[in-house]
Amino acid sequence: MTGAQDPPSFRLAYVPGVTPGKWVRIWNERLPDVPLTLLAVSAAEAPDVLRRGDADAGLVRLPVGGTDLSAIPLYAETxxxxxxxxxxxxxxxxxxxxxxxxxxxxxxxxxxxxxxxxxxxxxxxxxxxxxxxxxxxxxxxxxxxxxxxxxxxxxxxxxxxxxxxxxxESRVALSWPEDRTTDLVEDFIGIVRGRTANSSRGRSQPAADAGPKTAAAGKGTTRRGAAAGRTSGKNPRTGSGTSKGGKGAKGARGAKGGKPRRRS
Incomplete structure (x- = not known):
């Protein structure tokens, strides 16, 4: 009789010269209940390790060969x-x-x-x-x-x-079997691409910069809100109405006629 289903874990292979420490640290912060196991392999054997399923993903050197392995280039070495x-x-x-x-x-x-x-x-x-x-x-x-x-x-x-x-140059990439793109693989992809903790859980987001854009949109006045303020003729900071070319507009530019500061 089998027991409960094995708890989730993630196995990451890495080749000589690659230091996964930064990404492992972020993983442990974001997914403390999912242990990450490191597997040191040679550059030559890394693709076969992934194909056999001995690791869920790997930090490898390109090319990996074949079309069954997906790869995201990370950096090139001098x-x-x-x-x-x-x-x-x-x-x-x-x-x-x-x-x-x-x-x-x-x-x-x-x-x-x-x-x-x-x-x-x-x-x-x-x-x-x-x-x-x-x-x-x-x-x-x-x-x-x-x-x-x-x-x-x-x-x-x-x-x-x-x-x-x-x-x-030698190019380093994150690689994994294309037919085994699991949720945990997506989580690690989010980490190496620099997504924020919130956006990394949105595994369906393909863009590497989806997290930063989301964060930027929530900072201060939204673009839509700023546009609404301009349409209504209201200052988005004070809410007071200003006519085009009126004293309020002149005051926003400053006494010396400088350009208004744009909000990020």
Whole structure:
């Protein structure tokens, strides 16, 4: 005999370099009765984790592949070149891919950047992972171009990095199975899109700015109310009637003839 239905919960996968802390904190404030479980996964396995149903949604790196996963792009990351601290690159603030043409640039099998043609000279063998490539950079074997968050994740005292201005960017997105767009998924979509606590519960609202617009409409005099005030010839603040070009209108503009301040 089965017991009561399991209480609701939400499982969020996230890939290396992505920090979901801010969104998790907002979730816990808004839905304290719905626990959120974090699941760390590699960038390569994240799409399959979502397809298998091991997570309800995920903070992933694009592209996810296929048409069965929905995705909302969140931001793009600057790409940087990881170098030893005594490398000539450290003499400048940023570089281009052409500046790396004479260097061996490692291209790990789990590379997160969708290169059309990686910069620099290829290594004899591709490292299996980004972590392995970082070790090779520290050993002076070559350089490595990665999203900035990955460079920070693999920080070492003997390494540093510089932005590569024309390198491919890594795009981070919120993704979930399209056929499993649950109410809780909609709640998390509202959080990452910056909706207010009230509007995030209006799951049928597709626009990311629906919350802020609602809040703006309720602040002070509404647009409709302001329009009514103008039609009736009444000042929306005082309610007193003023004729066009009369003393009241002149007084609203100020003694020096300045423009009236518009209410937000």
């Amino acid at each position: 790409s940087v070149v990881v170098v030893p601290k005594d490398h000539v690159v450290t003499a400048v603030d940023e570089v281009t891919a052409e500046d790396l043409a004479d260097d061996v640039v490692l291209h790990p099998l789990d590379d997160l950047l969708d290169w059309e043609r990686p910069p620099g000279r290829p290594a004899i063998e591709r490292p299996a992972t980004t972590a392995d490539a970082v070790e090779l950079v520290a050993a002076g074997v070559g350089l490595l171009v990665v999203p900035q968050s990955i460079a920070r994740l693999h920080h070492r005292k003997d390494l540093t990095y510089r932005p590569v201005t024309d390198a491919t």
